[in-house]
Amino acid sequence: MDKLQIVGGKRLNGDIKISGAKNAALPILCAGLLTAGDLELSNVPRLHDVKTMLELLEQTGLKVDQDDERVTLNGSGIDKLEAPYELVKTMRASILVLGPLLARFGEAKVSLPGGCAIGSRPVDQHIMGLRALGAEISIEGGYIYAKCKKLKGARIRTEMITVTGTENLLMAATLAEGETVLENAAREPEVTDLANLLVKMGAKIDGIGTDRLVIQGVAELHGAKHAVISDRIEAATFLCAVAATGGDITITNTRTDIFDVALDKLRELGLHMTIGENSIRAQMDSRPHPVSVRTTEYPGFPTDMQAQFMAVNIIAGGSSRVTETIFENRFMHVQEMNRLGANIQTEGNTAFIKGVDRLVGAPVMATDLRASASLVIAAMAAEGTTVIDRIYHLDRGYDRMEAKLSAVGADVIRIK
Numbered sequence: 001m002d003k004l005q006i007v008g009g010k011r012l013n014g015d016i017k018i019s020g021a022k023n024a025a026l027p028i029l030c031a032g033l034l035t036a037g038d039l040e041l042s043n044v045p046r047l048h049d050v051k052t053m054l055e056l057l058e059q060t061g062l063k064v065d066q067d068d069e070r071v072t073l074n075g076s077g078i079d080k081l082e083a084p085y086e087l088v089k090t091m092r093a094s095i096l097v098l099g100p101l102l103a104r105f106g107e108a109k110v111s112l113p114g115g116c117a118i119g120s121r122p123v124d125q126h127i128m129g130l131r132a133l134g135a136e137i138s139i140e141g142g143y144i145y146a147k148c149k150k151l152k153g154a155r156i157r158t159e160m161i162t163v164t165g166t167e168n169l170l171m172a173a174t175l176a177e178g179e180t181v182l183e184n185a186a187r188e189p190e191v192t193d194l195a196n197l198l199v200k201m202g203a204k205i206d207g208i209g210t211d212r213l214v215i216q217g218v219a220e221l222h223g224a225k226h227a228v229i230s231d232r233i234e235a236a237t238f239l240c241a242v243a244a245t246g247g248d249i250t251i252t253n254t255r256t257d258i259f260d261v262a263l264d265k266l267r268e269l270g271l272h273m274t275i276g277e278n279s280i281r282a283q284m285d286s287r288p289h290p291v292s293v294r295t296t297e298y299p300g301f302p303t304d305m306q307a308q309f310m311a312v313n314i315i316a317g318g319s320s321r322v323t324e325t326i327f328e329n330r331f332m333h334v335q336e337m338n339r340l341g342a343n344i345q346t347e348g349n350t351a352f353i354k355g356v357d358r359l360v361g362a363p364v365m366a367t368d369l370r371a372s373a374s375l376v377i378a379a380m381a382a383e384g385t386t387v388i389d390r391i392y393h394l395d396r397g398y399d400r401m402e403a404k405l406s407a408v409g410a411d412v413i414r415i416k
């Protein structure tokens, strides 16, 4: 199992190119199931999750041509309407094949994803919505069996805001008969990116970017070209890294209009930022100020940035609190940070942090994707050497993070 070895105390200097967003690329790849035409995608990040998704799609009969960050999909030969447990268990986003397969072929068998390190993460709202569109769904032997003659438009209001739930139902509704209204829809930029692609494919969607999506079903969708939106979570991770280590970096190939409250919070930490059209220059010369955050759905503070901000707060000059409202168990990084000398106590869904003067490197374990990223940041701010075990979590969602960090002066190596 690969590990990362990090020697802390190095300032970061230079440019980092941000990759395409994992959370946009995964649903967008699934949209390839909706058409017999070619879907030509660019800015697709080189991630383990993308590899898993392409494997999953290929075993349905979808044709995949990949050339680095360009992927072309062709769904004219799909003949296996199934997502097996072996692939789904490694990546929850596999559930996103359910809506498209059902809408286009009237049938799908998809393994239930199960929980993961950050929470139980049920998919009851995906199932509720597809049933409202007329699907017959049963669950047996750990699999969701779904079938329908033709999906029919409906008004659907999910009980909570769900990102992949919105995406699954949106994709399904594009090929349903008549009008579907999705209320309480997720407004994350990655949902918007998927919706924009679907429109290029011939879908009729109103209210993109709002919490009420109105879809007029069409008989079929055609191929399209699309560049995946830049990864705001990856960008914020590097901005947190420089806030923790000090230095002067410029992140490129980024979008600056989709950062919700994160940029304000980074400024509060003391990060000086110069915003360009597709870039952000970030300079940090002082100890970070403590910043409290509370995670909520977009445009609020994202749960996927919570751990990375905590990594900066642990060395800040004062106390802060971090409240997690989306997932019930997303503090697995706390104990590992405390092993590095942080002073964090949790009470329910809030972590109380007292900034410390120094962290000292130690062996730690990555437990999930963003927890891993937060440990990389903490390790870069610590004195001495930290070895992070189980970094396969990191590879799921970050495109060669150690290479990008080494190029700007961090001392990070992968140990095989």
Ligand SMILES: CC(=O)N[C@H]1[C@@H](OP(=O)(O)OP(=O)(O)OC[C@H]2O[C@@H](n3ccc(=O)[nH]c3=O)[C@H](O)[C@@H]2O)O[C@H](CO)[C@@H](O)[C@@H]1O
Pocket: 022, 023, 024, 026, 092, 093, 119, 120, 121, 122, 123, 124, 125, 126, 127, 160, 161, 162, 163, 164, 165, 303, 304, 326, 327, 328
């Ligand atoms: C591939 C992808 O895009 N992943 C993102 C997506 O995950 P994902 O789409 O799985 O997260 P959701 O938005 O669905 O989850 C939000 C909350 O709703 C609950 N819930 C959701 C669906 C459902 O049917 N029933 C239910 O109870 C979940 O357990 C969670 O507590 O959004 C999360 C919240 O921004 C991000 O952290 C993930 O990075």
Ligand SMILES: C=C(OP(=O)(O)O)C(=O)O
Pocket: 022, 023, 092, 093, 304, 369, 370, 397
């Ligand atoms: C929780 C995340 O991803 P996933 O939904 O793929 O587990 C994440 O990107 O932080």
